[in-house]
Amino acid sequence: MSKSLNATYEFFEEQLDGECKRLLRQWPETKKAYKEEFFIYKVRDKEIKQPLFYESLSKLNIPKVALPRYEDWGDILRWLLTENLPGEFPYAAGVFPLKRDGEDPTRMFAGEGGPERTNKRFHYVSLGQPAHRLSTAFDSVTLYGEDPHIRPDIYGKIGNSGVSIATLDDAKKLYSGFDLCAPSTSVSMTINGPAPMLLGFFMNAAIDQQCEKYIIENGLTEEVEAKIVSIYKAKNIERPSYNGVLPEGNDGLGLMLLGVTGDQVLPGDVYASIRAKAISSVRGTVQADILKEDQAQNTCIFSTEFALRMMGDIQKYFIDEKVRNFYSVSISGYHIAEAGANPISQLAFTLSNGFTFVEYYLSRGMHIDDFAPNLSFFFSNGIDPEYAVIGRVARRIWAKAIKNKYKGNDRSQKLKYHIQTSGRSLHAQEIDFNDIRTTLQALYAIYDNCNSLHTNAYDEAITTPTEESVRRAMAIQLIINRELGLAKNENPLQGAFIIEELTDLVEDAVLAEFKRINDRGGVLGAMETMYQRGKIQEESLYYETLKHTGEYPIVGVNTFLNKNGSPTIVPGEVIRATEEEKQYQISALQKFQGRNADRSADLLKQLQKSAIAGDNIFEQLMEICKICSLGQISKALYEVGGQYRRNM
Numbered sequence: 001m002s003k004s005l006n007a008t009y010e011f012f013e014e015q016l017d018g019e020c021k022r023l024l025r026q027w028p029e030t031k032k033a034y035k036e037e038f039f040i041y042k043v044r045d046k047e048i049k050q051p052l053f054y055e056s057l058s059k060l061n062i063p064k065v066a067l068p069r070y071e072d073w074g075d076i077l078r079w080l081l082t083e084n085l086p087g088e089f090p091y092a093a094g095v096f097p098l099k100r101d102g103e104d105p106t107r108m109f110a111g112e113g114g115p116e117r118t119n120k121r122f123h124y125v126s127l128g129q130p131a132h133r134l135s136t137a138f139d140s141v142t143l144y145g146e147d148p149h150i151r152p153d154i155y156g157k158i159g160n161s162g163v164s165i166a167t168l169d170d171a172k173k174l175y176s177g178f179d180l181c182a183p184s185t186s187v188s189m190t191i192n193g194p195a196p197m198l199l200g201f202f203m204n205a206a207i208d209q210q211c212e213k214y215i216i217e218n219g220l221t222e223e224v225e226a227k228i229v230s231i232y233k234a235k236n237i238e239r240p241s242y243n244g245v246l247p248e249g250n251d252g253l254g255l256m257l258l259g260v261t262g263d264q265v266l267p268g269d270v271y272a273s274i275r276a277k278a279i280s281s282v283r284g285t286v287q288a289d290i291l292k293e294d295q296a297q298n299t300c301i302f303s304t305e306f307a308l309r310m311m312g313d314i315q316k317y318f319i320d321e322k323v324r325n326f327y328s329v330s331i332s333g334y335h336i337a338e339a340g341a342n343p344i345s346q347l348a349f350t351l352s353n354g355f356t357f358v359e360y361y362l363s364r365g366m367h368i369d370d371f372a373p374n375l376s377f378f379f380s381n382g383i384d385p386e387y388a389v390i391g392r393v394a395r396r397i398w399a400k401a402i403k404n405k406y407k408g409n410d411r412s413q414k415l416k417y418h419i420q421t422s423g424r425s426l427h428a429q430e431i432d433f434n435d436i437r438t439t440l441q442a443l444y445a446i447y448d449n450c451n452s453l454h455t456n457a458y459d460e461a462i463t464t465p466t467e468e469s470v471r472r473a474m475a476i477q478l479i480i481n482r483e484l485g486l487a488k489n490e491n492p493l494q495g496a497f498i499i500e501e502l503t504d505l506v507e508d509a510v511l512a513e514f515k516r517i518n519d520r521g522g523v524l525g526a527m528e529t530m531y532q533r534g535k536i537q538e539e540s541l542y543y544e545t546l547k548h549t550g551e552y553p554i555v556g557v558n559t560f561l562n563k564n565g566s567p568t569i570v571p572g573e574v575i576r577a578t579e580e581e582k583q584y585q586i587s588a589l590q591k592f593q594g595r596n597a598d599r600s601a602d603l604l605k606q607l608q609k610s611a612i613a614g615d616n617i618f619e620q621l622m623e624i625c626k627i628c629s630l631g632q633i634s635k636a637l638y639e640v641g642g643q644y645r646r647n648m
Contacts, residue, residue: 023080024073030085034067041087041097050098054488064098064490082396086449086491089403091395092503093491094449095414103131105446105453106477107188107418111137111163112464113577114585115174116243118163123177123249124467125474132178134284135188135418135454137162138198139577143299145194147631148585159577161464164585166630167592169240171201172208172258176242177250179213180206180282187284188330188418188452193301193644195288196310196618197633200625202286203279204261209254210278211262211271224256224265231260237595243584259595261626276321285327285376285418288314291353291523295532297335301634304527306641311357312364313618319370327376329357330418336532337380338423340540343387344506346380348513349532351397356523358406372402372412381441382422389502391417391448392493396507418452419445426461429566430556434458439476446480447492453477462568464575589629596627603627604636611640 013021033039040049053061065086070076084090087097099105106129110121118136126132139162141147141154147166148158158164165171178185180202191198215224232239240259246252263271290307293300300307315328333341333350341349354375361371377394381387398415402408421441426434435458442455457465457473465473480487493499520526546552553559556566593600603624610620617637624633 020077020081024077027076027080031067034063034065034085039065039098043096050101052098056485056488062485062488064488066489066491066494068495083494089410089413090399091414092392093494095395095416095451099449099490103133103184104129104477104481105133105450106474106481107133107135107186107452107454108470108474109135109137109190109420109454110470111139112161112575113159114164114243114581115170117159117577117581119174119176119250120247121467121470122175123247125470126178127249131184131186132182133186133188133452134175134178136174136190138189138191139164140299142166142198142630143191143193145197145301145630145634147629148582148589149631150586155582158582158585164577164581165198165201166585166589168201168204168261168626169258169588169592170585171198171205172254173242175202175205176252176254177246179253180209181278183281183283185283187282189284189286192287192289192293192297192299193307194630194634195286196314196621197625197630199286199288199314200618200621201630203282203622204625205254206282207275207278208257208262210274211266212253212256214266214270214274215256221256227265228257228260231264235595238591240588240591243588279326280322280324282323283325285330286314287330287332287378289329289332289353291356291527292332292335292350294527295336295349295353296339296341296536300644300646302637303642303644304524306637307644308360309641310617312361312366313616315361315371315374316364316366317616317618317622318374319366324373326374327416328371328374330376330378331357332378334378334380334420336536337382339536340424340543341536342539342543343382343384343390344509344513345535345539347390347394347506348510348517350377350379351394351510352514352517352523354398355401358402362406368402368406368408369412372406372408373414377415377417379417379419380422380424381419381445382425383437383441385502386506387441388444388493389448389499389506391419391445391450392499393503393506393510396503397510416451418454419450420454421445421456423456423460426456426458427554427557428461428568430562431458431461431569433556434461435472435476438473439480442476442480446477446487449490459571462571462574466575593629593632600628600632604632607633607636608640611637 034052036052038049039052040047042048052064054064056062068079070079083092085097086094108125110125111118112121122134139159140157142162142165146154148164149155163174165174175187180187187202189198189202215221242255257265262274288311290300290304290311294304311329318326318328331350331354333346336349337343337346354377357375358372362368379390381390394417395415399413402413421438425437438455438458442453445453455473455476457469459465459469486492517523517526520529520531526532543552547554547558550558556562607620607624611617621633
């Protein structure tokens with residue numbers, strides 16, 4: 001009898017796939033490893049040791065990662081193949097084994113007025129934080145690639161609902177006091193059409209910061225200062241300066257070389273070495289997602305083909321220059337959701353856009369493992385049930401496609417994303433209730449192991465957030481991360497029946513939408529008939545109709561109204577750029593253009609020739625961004641790449 005059982009056992013064991021056998025063999029050791037006091041793993045050859053338990057006030061050891069108690073091989077294998085541990089394929093529970101010690105996922109969006117005002121806000125939201133995770137909102141003048149100007153259609157928008165950035169000097173002031181190459185600093189820039197130029201400003205600001213540190217460390221301050229004085233004396237013009245008093249926390253880093261660049265004051269070989277090290281060290285992301293702009297947000301300035309080419313040029317430059325810590329694109333669903341898409345469409349359109357970038361970069365001869373780690377994602381988190389699993393579904397679909405279709409390595413398979421609580425869920429009636437919704441949305445995101453999170457301020461329904469409302473928005477995250485007991489566990493969703501059901505439902509719905517897009521010729525083919533825009537508009541109308549009829553209840557807006565009928569709140573304070581800030585930005589721009597007038601025209605002509613010849617445009621921009629303003633570069637590129645025109 002025992003021989004027969006053994007034979008049957010061996011027969012069925014042989015039918016198992018090799019990878020399945022490996023997973024089952026390792027399972028006892030895996031369980032043992034997660035009962036140890038510490039978990040040790042490697043990230044890029046660096047060994048990381050973190051505790052596996054959190055001691056509660058009651059002296060209980062709460063596990064950071066809870067494992068299933070299954071004994072049956074089938075149950076264990078099904079869990080390992082569809083869920084698995086955080087940091088293990090298919091990454092349903094997260095792309096890292098444990099969350100980073102000493103760095104909350106908090107990344108607060110800020111931008112208003114000139115660079116100095118936004119710099120002050122950045123230091124306010126970062127004060128006392130061990131890590132500086134900055135997220136930059138640009139004004140519509142910058143978003144459309146224009147310079148500040150007295151033109152009526154531009155003047156009123158300077159520094160409103162975002163920061164005004166037109167030159168390298170602006171970027172230096174914006175991020176002054178933050179070491180952009182420190183591992184604890186990470187900067188996100190929400191910019192799309194003119195993304196290559198803003199990225200050029202940012203990279204050069206980071207390089208010049210490191211030049212400044214080199215100058216101080218080597219006792220060259222007086223010598224360099226004399227060089228800068230002579231440069232400005234020869235031109236008989238005024239040196240630029242930071243407008244106002246430095247805010248608390250700003251030590252002035254990045255302002256020494258305001259108005260000049262490191263290559264003007266340091267030997268060529270020294271500058272080249274600093275430059276290479278700086279651009280390989282910076283952490284953060286630039287949005288640069290032209291596909292969702294066409295589908296939803298509309299800040300397109302170049303033709304789609306030319307914008308895609310520049311995205312490819314940025315990524316190729318990143319590969320050549322070994323830029324490993326900065327994401328060349330943030331493939332964005334947030335704006336798709338804000339335009340009206342439901343969570344399924346948001347996720348399907350975003351992932352399909354991501355795979356379109358993958359196909360395009362592959363078509364340019366780049367290897368999947370050279371660029372996939374430089375791709376990041378950005379989602380909106382509403383309050384509907386599907387949002388509870390948006391991250392885990394995205395990670396599963398991406399990991400399986402990159403592994404099985406594109407043969408990418410482990411690092412390429414890991415989808416990392418920023419998430420923001422829903423702007424559309426903020427209401428001008430009963431604005432105090434907005435924080436309640438934002439808290440629940442933040443809870444979704446943190447339980448789903450997002451990599452980065454912005455919580456909206458309650459008054460964003462009516463104005464740019466005040467310091468008071470931003471503090472409350474940050475407190476939502478800090479209280480969840482640092483006080484909420486269950487959040488000390490890092491895989492709280494795993495094992496819940498409803499989460500498993502929702503994950504499968506959402507994944508199947510996303511794959512069905514992929515089929516509909518594919519039937520229309522892929523993402524670009526569907527865009528030609530405005531499929532994505534049409535679907536977003538239909539879903540937006542459906543939501544607004546249900547909200548209007550009350551079938552979709554919103555407390556304090558269409559149900560449970562207060563005795564005054566929940567009137568729209570009129571803000572006591574509306575944040576806007578001042579006349580002084582607008583005039584200062586125009587004046588600073590004119591001075592910047594004036595002192596570089598002898599070189600800018602020739603450089604812009606060379607940029608155009610390089611673009612026509614098929615050279616890497618971003619490589620050229622890294623130099624041109626030192627001398628030319630945003631608007632000057634945009635106009636030069638329009639002449640060779642074409643301006644955007646919507647397909648009607």
